[in-house]
Amino acid sequence: MAPGTSAYVPQPSATAYTRFPGQKVSGRLLRPAQLAQMKQTVKTGDSLFGRYGLGLGWRPAKGCDGGLRFHGGTSFGVISESGVSPDGRRTATAAVSTFRLGGDEQETQDRASLRLVDNAVCQG
Numbered sequence: 001m002a003p004g005t006s007a008y009v010p011q012p013s014a015t016a017y018t019r020f021p022g023q024k025v026s027g028r029l030l031r032p033a034q035l036a037q038m039k040q041t042v043k044t045g046d047s048l049f050g051r052y053g054l055g056l057g058w059r060p061a062k063g064c065d066g067g068l069r070f071h072g073g074t075s076f077g078v079i080s081e082s083g084v085s086p087d088g089r090r091t092a093t094a095a096v097s098t099f100r101l102g103g104d105e106q107e108t109q110d111r112a113s114l115r116l117v118d119n120a121v122c123q124g
Contacts, residue, residue, distance in 0.1 A: 017073060017080045018093040024056060025069045026088025039069075048110055059114075063122030070117075074098065081110075083117035092120035 023029045024038065041051035041058050050059035050067070061068040066086035073080050082093045094113040 017082055017095070018091045021056070021069065021071045021082050021084045022088050022091035024071075024088075025084045025086070028088075048107075048114060061114075061118040061122050063118065068118065068121060079113075081113045081117055083114075083121045085121050090121045092117045 024035070027035055030038065038054045038056040039058070041053040041056075044050060044052050044057070048059070049057055049070075051057060055071060057070045057072075058067050059070060061083065064085060068083040068085070069088075070082050070084065072082065077098050078095045079098055080093050080095045082091065084091050094116045096109060096113055
């Protein structure tokens, strides 16, 4: 659903982007067997994002011994990156404009977003 001429952008909100992955990883939304399937990942070939599975990824993160689970997304001019501690108790989301600089600058933006999430979840 597009906002049309309204400046209001409907759901999902940053709160939803943060809450939903945490609920998944903590086991509050899924049966144990379903969560185990989601945690099975394969290498992505992308050095920033590590591994990805059924709607839930994993990547190493400074300060989090078990790495972070994540699920990123894009919605109406915003790219979000989330991070969830291995137990699902700590979550964070960074949202950045989809106006991207491209090339090396884009990777710098991506790394900054991930570092922000890592610091909030792992160092917080």
